[in-house]
Amino acid sequence: MDGDGVEAGTTAAWIERHQQMYERATRHPFTVSIRDGTIDLSTFKRWLSQDYLFVREFIAFVASVLLKCCKQESSDMEIILGGVASLSDELSWFKNEAAKWGIDLASVSQLKSNTEYHRFLRSFTEPEVIYAVAVTTFWIIETVYQDSFGFCIEEGNKTPPELLGTCQRWGSAEFKQYCQSLQRIADRSLANAPADAVKSAEEAFVRVLELEIGFWEMSSSQS
Template sequence: EDKIGMSETWLRKHRLIYDGATRHPLIISICDGTINIASFKTWLAQDYLFVRAFVPFAASVLIKAWKESDCRGDMEVILGGVASLEDEISWFKAEANKWGISLSDVVPQPPNKNYYRLLESLMTFWAIEAVYQESFAHCIEEGSKIPPELKETCARWGNEAFGKYCQSLLNIANRRLQKASDEELKKAEFMLLSVLEHEVEFWNMSCGNK
């Protein structure tokens, strides 16, 4: 089940940019406790908007799974992801409240808006989740010095259950890639690479070093 598929092959090929997305200075600063709180707040507000855009995208992937998948389990996996987004939106609202951020005043910055254009395929769906999973899981590894008030944030994407969910998405993506045409394969690899680039830009936006 967990054998090496196309997606892992591509991640190896694009290792440097993958590490750039999952070991970004913002993530490193969370791990070592040197995070600038203003950066964290920018990230939180912008990511709230990103997740709002992600909801209809997740719903579109769910429809595709129902129409196109040859495996019934696929729909349940995606449904689990869709279902958890309501709680995620509530979490963002509560967290913003804690930090004194007024979400109704937040507008998406260009790196955020640009990212919305990529919300269209199963490949991007998996990659978007996997980058956050890997990034935040790194923050909760032993020896990290995350500020206590950021623990919950890191656990939200770094937890084991979310890791398993990402693995399930990866398995679905790999299975579908086995049946893909050369054209579709090219597109999928391009989409994966684009996600990695947009994740780096997204973190950069929050660091203020555009």
Template sequence: MTISTDLWEANADLAAAALAHPFVAGIGDGTLPRERFAGYVAQDAFFLESFARAYALGVAHSPDRATLDAFADLLVGVREELRLHAGYAARWGIDLAGVEPLPATTAYTDFLLATASLGGVGATCAAMTPCMRLYAHLGRSLSAERAGDYAEWVTTYADPGFEELAAGLERLLDRHGSDVPAVRTAYRRAMQLEVGFFDAAWRGV
């Protein structure tokens, strides 16, 4: 079993908690109040900018050309996600320029950037993989036909192209990560922060 598969299975409890979360369930059946989704879009756009910076640090710290190219490709994928958010922002009048990050958002971005700055490529991959793998899992688990206004969100993360990005990051984790406490802790912490992010989006604080 690869380290990426092992870590995903070891954190299945948090993946299940995310899928069952009322915020995610509300996206899945189209009943999530629009103002909660609007707040999430603003916070997630802020988060994704830091996610992109973490990928850029991965590029800077890459030990070889193949790793550099892989991180660069992943960075392009973040731009696609940001376009999704910009689309919702334009349609719904969401201000992405003046976002004040919630504590849950800051906790996640600080963790990612600190890990990408200091933790090495293996730890960086462990900290970033849960976001990609979890969203691919949510996209495949939800139905765009039931999601109403949120169908584009579901189809974005259910898309095979996004799955390939998640798998590409997992391949980096398998190549550069090892089964050590620091890697396991980084992966688990990222999964916890994902659930915390949905909590904050649901409560608006």
């Protein structure tokens, strides 16, 4: 077990093996600039608008993970169902936050890196993609946000007060526990999965890190 009570497993080994890329995704200049208080607010608003579109697609992805979970009569159902349910709150949160920042969500055009991420998420809805691969992908997507925003509220932060709510949303102890539950599910599923599925899951893990880096870059630069 590590200090957080998570058993060291396959996913922890991948974080170590791909440490550099993991760091690039979770300590990106975008989130680091939130933590050090130098964030340009137009950049933040771009991220918020694009992430709203992302979350709409993410809901379909998480629903597809739930469906795969149900088909194999897994005991993980309640945790994943909780994830689906919390996305309803998340959508409302985005709408409220957008109104606060004067963003008209209906007029936001989706940027390229977001579209690329949507395409990736959609590929998981295929029935051929097995549960272990899908749930591991789900875990790393959530974990990048947890680690990134968790850093923004760790000791020594200079996060602007108006951004603390955003950072709490994914950086809270509760969200961390949820990610740890997903990690345990991913590790257990991978331990029982065939070698080719474990390989696909590791490829998806790396791809998520690339896409998350692309998402932060897009938010910073409109690419």
